[in-house]
Amino acid sequence: MEFATDHELMAYYKRYAKQQGFGVITQRTKREADGRVRYLTIGCARGGKYQPSHSNISRPRPTIKTDCKARINAHLVKGTWELTSVELAHNHDTVSPQKSRFFRSHKNLDEYSQRMLDLNDRAGIRINKNFGALVVEAGGFKNLDFQKKDCRNFINKARKLRLGKGGGETLTEYFKRMRSQNDGFVYMIDVDEDLRLRNVFWADACSQAAYEYFGDVITFDTTYLTNRYGMPFAPFVGVNHHGQSILLGAGLLSSEDTSTFVWLFEAWLECMNGRAPKAIITDQDRAMKGVVAMVFPNTRHRYCLWHIMRKLPEKLGSHAAFNAGLKTAIQSALYDSQTCAEFEMKWGQFIQKYDLSDNAWLTGLYNERSLWVPAYLKGVFWAGMSTTQRSESMNAFFDGFVHSGTTLKEFVDQFDNALRKKVEVETTADFNSANQTILCSSAFRIEKQFQAVYTSAKFKEVQKEVWGMILSNCILICKEGCISTYDVLDEITTDDDHVKSVKYIVYFNEEEVDLKCTCALFEMRGVLCKHALNVCQMNKIHALPEKYILD
Known part of the structure; x- marks a missing residue:
């Protein structure tokens, strides 16, 4: 047989191998001085002998090698490839043609599938659903020439091509590209003495514009997500005129100590032209308390009540009367007290009744009561954000795009996808509010x-x-x-x-x-x-x- 090119020769032998149920590899090539291939051997993928790459014989690795001799040899004669010898016999069992698709040589991720995988990944669709869509479209797994692992490898490679290589260097290049596309885009990167990435902050023009209108009250919470590099996601969240959560900037932090929070808060304040919020809600963190007082001295600080109440079973659950009146007494003091004096009275009553005067946790809470008890916080406008549920709802919004396995390089890319969706939700609410009227329910x-x-x-x-x-x-x-x-x-x-x-x-x-x-x-x-x-x-x-x- 004769073939015009070595590619045609390889394609023909692959088709034959797929029908017969074995995989193929290029075993030997001989080139001329100018680099052109003159001699070629294509054989069964199970040809050759296994050579272990490690010395631990107690843990042998699986191998497909059986020294199979099935192969074809060809050489180039006057521009045409001619077969010189053919060996068809195998020293092993071959598989059915339906299973041939599992051999590496027969896998093929076509251009259409590559394009769909890349587009869906940019839209934030996880690999399981991304691959599942291709399976459904093809009419089943047996009709695909690739597997989910191949899709995952392609997506990882595509992400590297989109965002480059490395950690801090990649983010820097990405932020520069975003800034060239959006004049209002702001980013700051903090590195250590060895120039390794430590902290990152960024905000786009939409976040800065939204802060001008809705920056009275913000929440800040770092408990949502820590990516695979151990960097907590730290969003600044507000609320707009539809009651929707809006992002006012975000950071990735290497640690949660005072110096890190100071760097992040100062970076955010600089981005917002030095205008501090009137009120801020955070979780109960002693380091955070000092940082807010330092960076936002005139801002009213409030602890998230939900985080505090969540600790009740842990701190007081062992008390004999926890479910027999103690828990209800604490809730009554918090939620039913209309004045500070009423709260003081109810707090003192349950402390005395249940003999809790020596409880260090309750004593610490009482000393900081102006930061979390509702009765002490009534004179401040909180825009419906009495707890960090705004941060939690924002976190729920990002759940479809980022997760604990998200790499540093892909985080910002998926973040932008989520943000674009958030903008679309707000735009839809603007349109509906402007073009729909809710009828009055009374004559007032x-x-x-x-x-x-x-x-x-x-x-x-x-x-x-x-x-x-x-x-x-x-x-x-x-x-x-x-x-x-x-x-x-x-x-x-x-x-x-x-x-x-x-x-x-x-x-x-x-x-x-x-x-x-x-x-x-x-x-x-x-x-x-x-x-x-x-x-x-x-x-x-x-x-x-x-x-x-x-x-």
């Missing part, structure tokens, strides 16, 4: 005012308070000058369907049309609570001053 003119100026998401919160207002009872207690004091009685249903009556106090300034309420929602959500709305109705206030209207 104050509700119509909120309907005209609030987004759909925030107006739904107003409607919830309006209906709660109808079910509460408002009583004028006293009036001193232009200040009136009201008691508002409300019934609250707990998780166990228990109904309890709670009294809230609302202060109303007639001259300034100003309202103050002991309800925590008043400051927390930026929406007037039902108790304050009730006072508005009693005083026939049908329109609120501009300070109560969110941008």
Whole structure:
């Protein structure tokens, strides 16, 4: 037989080998001085003898070599490849043609599959689903000339091509490329004395623009994700006019000590033109407390209440009365206290009743009560972020894109994919809010005012308070000058369907049309609570001053 090129010769022998059930390799080539191949031997993949590469004979590695002699020899004659000898016999069993696809020589990841794998990987689709889509499209595994491992190898290679090689060097090149595409893109990289990557911070122009509008309150949490290099993901998160979490910058940290947090907070503050937030929520970390006071001296700091309450079973679960009154007493002191004095009284009562005066954990919490007890934090606007649930919801958003096995080189790439999706969600909410109207649920003119100026998401919160207002009872207690004091009685249903009556106090300034309420929602959500709305109705206030209207 004769072939025009060595490639045609190899293709023909591969087709034959696949039908017969064996794999092939190039065993020998002979080249001329100019580099052209003159002689070629293609044989069975099981040809040759196994030569162990290690000396540990107690742990032999599997081998396919059986010194099989099946092969073909060919040489180049006047530009044509001619077969000179053929050996068809094998010294081993061959497999069925359906299983030939498992031989390396018969695997082929075609251009279409490569393109789909690369596009899906850029979109954040995991390898399992990525490969599964190709299997479904091909009509089954048997119709594919490659396996999942081949897809994974291709994706890893494609990522290296996209982001280059190395750790800190790769990120630097990537950030430079992003900056050339976006003038507002900001990044900072911190390296140690040996120029090894230590900490990274970055923020795009959208994050900086969003901070101008929604930078009053931020949350910062490093407990979400630590990648395979042990670098915690540290996002700065805010909330927009739809009540959605928005990213205001992010970092990857090598450690969680004071110097690292100071570097990150200063980098973020510089990115935001030196304008510190009015309030910040973090987890209960002593290092964080000092850092916030140092970098944001005028910012109100709050511990995440959820993180603290989660520790109750660990710290007090061994107490004999934990489930027999102690846990309920702590929750009552926290959630039912409308004033600081009321909290002090209830705290002291359960400490004395359950003999916990020597408990170091509770003593430490009490000493820092102004950082986490709701009664001490009512005078500050928290934009609905009383805990770090904003960070957690942001983390849930990234869950489909990054995970603990994400490499440093691919992290930023997937981060951008997630961020683009986040922008699309906000854009959709903007469109729906501008082109849809939620009808008023009552005849109160104050509700119509909120309907005209609030987004759909925030107006739904107003409607919830309006209906709660109808079910509460408002009583004028006293009036001193232009200040009136009201008691508002409300019934609250707990998780166990228990109904309890709670009294809230609302202060109303007639001259300034100003309202103050002991309800925590008043400051927390930026929406007037039902108790304050009730006072508005009693005083026939049908329109609120501009300070109560969110941008």
